[in-house]
Amino acid sequence: MAKEEKKDSKSRFGEILLEYGIITHDQLKKALRRQAQVGGHVGSILEEMCFLDEDSLLSFLSKQLNVPPISLFRTRIEPSVLNLVSFEKVKKFRVLPVKEAGGKVSLAMVNPNDISAIQDVEFAVGRRVEPIVTPSYQIDKAIAFFDKSGYGSDTFDGEQLRAGITPVEAVSVPDVYSLLRKVLDDKATDLHITVGVPPSLRIDNDIKRLPMSALTPDQVKEMCYGVLSEEQKEIFHRDNEIDFAVTLSDAGRFRVNVYKQRNSFTLAARLIVDEIPSLAELALPAWLSEFALKRQGFILITGPSGHGKTTTMSVLIDIINSRRRANIITIEDPIEYLHKHKKSNVNQREIGPDTTSFAVGLKHIFRQNPDVIVIGEMRDAESIAVALTAAETGHLVLSTMHTLNSTTAIDRIIDIFPGLQQHQVRMQFADSFLLVLSQRLIPKKGGQGRIVAVERLINTHRTRSFIRGNK
Template structure:
């Protein structure tokens, strides 16, 4: 394809993205088609001209149904799970000043296991075996939270005989019922919001509830209530580490409720997994760096007293229950020759300490 004409259908670009192991594909107005490979965004072809507004409109029309097109016209943006012969994609189309922008997250339809992802099995499995409480998976956009959640749900699906309910926006991984009965609901398709779906969920007699995103006060409040009333809740937040996650949960509540919420969280929290995907030294994709906080009496005490700043210290002494800080995980990956020192320093919480660790 030397002259790089614009392809006729979005599916042709998505096929390329899959073939070249990309995580995301971008078709923006006034820029050439681009992809994100191993965390790095670049044009697919270096000499491709920018897409015109006519090109992106034609591409958007190539895969949007009439009702989605109408919704895009009235709302200005749409997010949904798109499926074609090659698999599933998380699609986002927005109207902007110059035209339409399309972004696709390429979903790996085969659900990876806890071991395959590289999570510590002996510390993570106990978190999935509680009858109630809340487990949080946190990290920046594109840090593999959905993949981790899918692995946890898949493990529970095989390990228990219960009712699992997932609330997602949009549904990414499709679960077949194994040991458990699994129901999946999509926000905006089957229900208006996470909060509304969660309120409904409590009447559907689930044992395990997966909440795709806990973004607002009402959703967080309902998730905590569900965790307290005999459900195991798995949720995600866009926070960088365990202390920040707890601050984020507590900060959404009005000041006069904070003491009560701290007690609630200290009792219902089971664990927090915070993660990042770090480029490997060998250039072969990215590897998972993970921080794990397990709720112990010492952790619960810190949460109750609002002293989340003390958590990193407690995590360093909690190795016997599998606790590990992000910096410790990064150091282990450098020592094992998987990632570079530069990456570890760049991604660490305490850069000065990381510097001195490598000097010693």
């Protein structure tokens, strides 16, 4: 309901401009079409598209919201005023302090009716806030300017923003590789690029938008094509999605997925740390190394997506690689952590370049003389069947699965098979599994960062009996 009211409000504003003859039907139609693509306020879009001059926009915003207007393009702000409000709050609320006088702070706002923002700033500065309306795109440009040039150290001159205005048709496409480097710089884990909003980073499991303009369909398409090879483009056009990895010499390795949504391109990239961490660095229990060094059996790591299963599995592989002379064969989609040969030989195979699927890659794996078999993710009955057979016949098998806890993982493995096979699979799993480790990343006390919490299910006489008896 709130969304409908917001949309109606934006439409009414356009209709008011139309009624007063400020814009034409065709101009409003084009602006609304662009608004549907990139979001934002219709008045700001009309001015960006040169359908509405700045003074007319400011006048209408002031009348509609019943507060004074301000153009940031014609404003100078001293550092002492800027430093009244932290840059974090400027970005969070899309506001900017512009003047201090008479115990009041004049605050340029996109939404002067945002009471929570006003109260938050008043509490922070210890003064009464006087809201002033400014176009949304001017605030966005100011935030982008401060993000690049620094905030609060020098006098802000709005003419610098005006000089940087580019016609909408000529807006440059953000560089994907620069955004990937920003993931590392901002201690983020993921980059999200989608139509209608600025590029976003995932920091401490929260999505945080960068202070940039919302992306258009053409921009996102060009950004996605910029990281795809010709062969990958063919796969993407065939399947409408593709997984692959990107390596930057100065930023590390990323797992990337490009896919379609609402007939537009979208990109998600996750940072893969170059150096494989230790158990201690991840706050994982030391007893895990005992299981990694077993010669035979099945280790399954479970948990929700994005909670570190692949990282944990890579740590176990590195323990084996560092302390045992073995032939390790992995099948991954895609390869995330690159393992150097230490005491073991590590042969990493990727779905696509090296084999067509997990099932096909596992079909002939016993002819490759493995001691350790690593299956990136359990997805189908064929892969699970090979994993159980391998664990029974003298191999150590490691894999992951998306489930909420250890017992759910066992049910998932058994239920994926037809009813007549389930008893046999239950017996195989009960005899061959070493450990089912369920993990989840939870916020640290105080909310800064996350730490891993684990649940373990170990193969004991009692657990074997429960699994065999379907209890």
